[in-house]
Amino acid sequence: xxxxxxxxxxxxxxxxxxxxxxxxxxxxxxxxxxxxxxxxxxxxxxxxxxxxxxxxxxxxxxxxxxxxxxxxxxxxxxxxxxxxxxxxxxxxxxxxxxxxxxxxx
Numbered sequence: 543x544x545x546x547x548x549x550x551x552x553x554x555x556x557x558x559x560x561x562x563x564x565x566x567x568x569x570x571x572x573x574x575x576x577x578x579x580x581x582x583x584x585x586x587x588x589x590x591x592x593x594x595x596x597x598x599x600x601x602x603x604x605x606x607x608x609x610x611x612x613x614x615x616x617x618x619x620x621x622x623x624x625x626x627x628x629x630x631x632x633x634x635x636x637x638x639x640x641x642x643x644x645x646x647x
Contacts, residue, residue, distance in 0.1 A: 553631065560624065571613055578606050 582603065 575610060578603065
C-alpha cells in the first residue's frame with residue numbers, strides 16, 4: 543500500500559473537517575425545512591377539517607422560504623468553489639511532464 547505524504551494527510555484532514563461542517567449545515571437546513579413543512583401541513587389539515595375557513599399560514603413562512611433558498615444558493619456556490627479548489631490541488635500535485643529538449647531529453 544502506498545504511504546500518504548504529509549500533503550495528502552493535510553488535504554484529508556481539511557476535507558474531513560469540511561465534510562463534518564457541511565453535514566452539520568445540511569442537517570440544520572433539513573430540520574428547518576421539516577419544521578416548516580409540518581407547520582404548513584397542520585394548517586392544510588385544519589383547513590380541510592373546516593373548508594369554509596381560509597388557510598392561515600404562519601406569518602413567517604415566506605421569510606423562512608426565502609432564507610432557505612438563500613442558504614441553498616450559498617451552499618451551491620461554496621461547493622463549486624471547493625470543487626474548483628480540489629481540481630487545482632490535484633492538478634498541482636499530479637506529476638508534470640517534463641519538457642523534452644530536441645525530442646530526446
